[in-house]
Amino acid sequence: MLYTILCYNEEAVTTAWTKEEDDAVMARLGKVQEELRQQGKLGPVARLLPTTAATTLRKSGDQPVVIDGPFAETKEQLLGFYMVDVGSLDEALDIARDLATANPGVGSYEIRPVSIFFQNGT
Amino acid sequence: MTDIAWIHTALSAARPQAVAALLRYFRDLDIAEEAFQEACLRALKSWPKNGPPRDPAAWLIFVGRNAAIDQVRKQSRTTALPDDDKISDLDDAEASMAERLDGSDYRDDVLRLLFVCCHPDLPATQQIALALRIVSGLSVAQIARAFLVSEAAMEQRITRAKAKVGRAGVPFEAPGAVERSERFAAVAAMIYLVFNEGYSAGADEQPARAPLCDEAIRLARLLLRLFPAEPEMMGLLALMLLQHARRAARFDAEGQVVLLEDQDRKLWNGKMIAEGLALIDKALRHRRPGPYQVQAAIAALHARAQRPEDTDWAEIDILYATLEVMQPSPVITLNRSVSTAKLRGPQAALDMIEPLAPKLGGYFNFHGVRGAYLLQLDRKAEAREAFDRAIALARTPAEAAHIRMHLDRLIADSAAPKRAAAQK
Secondary structure, three states: OOOOOOOOOHHHOOOOHHOOOHHHHHHHHHHHHHHHOOOOOOOOOOEEOOOHHHHEEEOOOOEEEEEEOOOOOOOOOOOOOOOOOOHHHHOOOOOOOOHHHHOOOOEEEOOEEEEEEEHOOO | OOHHHHHHHHHHHHHHHHHHHHHHHHHHHHHHHHHHHHHHHHHHHHHHHHHHOHHHHHHHHHHHHHHHHHHHHOOOOOOOOHHHHHHHOOOHHHHHHHHOOOOHHHHHHHHHHHHHHHOOOHHHHHHHHHHHOOOOOOOOHHHHHHOOOOHHHHHHHHHHHHHHHHHHHHOOOOOOOHHHHHHHHHHHHHHHHHHHHHOOHHHHHHHHHHHHHHHHHHHHHHHHOOOOOOHHHHHHHHHHHHHHHHHHEEOOOOEEEEOHOOHHHHHHHHHHHHHHHHHHHHHHHOOOOOHHHHHHHHHHHHHHHOOHHHHHHHHHHHHHHHHHHHOOOOOHHHHHHHHHHHHHHHHHHHHHHHHHHHHOOOOOOHHHHHHHHHHHHOOOHHHHHHHHHHHOOOOOEEEEEHHHHHHHHHHHHHHHHHHHHHHO
């Protein structure tokens, strides 16, 4: 079974870490990743940029609207995610629009740039 | 990180929100600060035992407010209590407090707290000191170190600034749209001042002053979280991230300034650059350009270039032209001349800056840049004269050393042929 593990923490704290503190956290996480990698259990790993870099596409009527900032509703649940390699935010938004059109009903798509990415732990 | 270290980071992260809300309740900076202090002491006792609360800022506001009310009650024989309407919402549930924090009141609280520090009567140095003390919570000793003054002098500077702000009265009414955008502009300018205090420091001052850059970035992030649709705040944060990303490459081992062209780009902080580029991309979608966005776009073009020769000077020149229209200033024209020199050669650049002499004659960098163009045109005697002027006008040893580097090259160049002649 494939599982995703979504990590949550207080951004005001994590973005206030000094470089040394951040490096120390990443080193400790790296050890956990290394063990999983050796066991062949590790899939893609991503660290996201802060929510201040996020944009949200919200589909409530016919025309989806673009809102600055992260997804903030609590009525909807996280159902899945895509990772796309594109040249600009506009291109990512176009893809989100296509997804919104393909999906029935309402829904939100938070577009968040990725800061660090390991494909299968490499 | 140990629990205590985590708590300290959480407390300082929550500080602007908490002090801002307490200032709204008590309308007095000193009471708000003391209330926050008291709440922090209680947090240090309670959090290691009970674990940190879900919303540290809400907890600190709640506890701080109650502690301060108790304090005010104790003194009530001599001091009148704040009016009930100012401290009226005293329901005990932390949850409802947290809910209220998401409201627009809360955003305006933080903006107000920062705006209080930007009082137009305060000189820039006092604005920065006050913001670092009150909003960021740096100690007087830390701020004094950053400004290279004694602790006593800094204490006095902050006290004076506070008194002036107190006399002026804190603007408590909820701001209208125009006022809000004025406050925003003042606060953005103050944050950029804080950043530049750190950024403009020489290599020897970096350990003490670079934290000012981190602090400015933290404040801009905070404001952007509260006002997520402000393209100029995205631009300012992007600009600071892109500039600060070069930190490790800006000085050599001897502490000399390394010019952008000569910097080892592998030393640039890729994470900060990625964030800066994402933010400027996001800002430009709004099609509401402003000076911070344009400057960030210029910095982004430098950051995108893998090698100096990949730099898109034509685009940079267009952006500088845009900036000249938005913010006409001789310094911006001086900066633009650098891209003009790349595109159309040193003579065109020199023609561009010569008319600035009456306005920029007292600015070291004008003579430094002018000297560099003269040197490229092989007018060595004039170049040397310009560099000498620049050194004489430099405000800091770092600035002087930066110009002296040009001068040394010039001397080395002119000495080289002589040596060659002597060997014959």
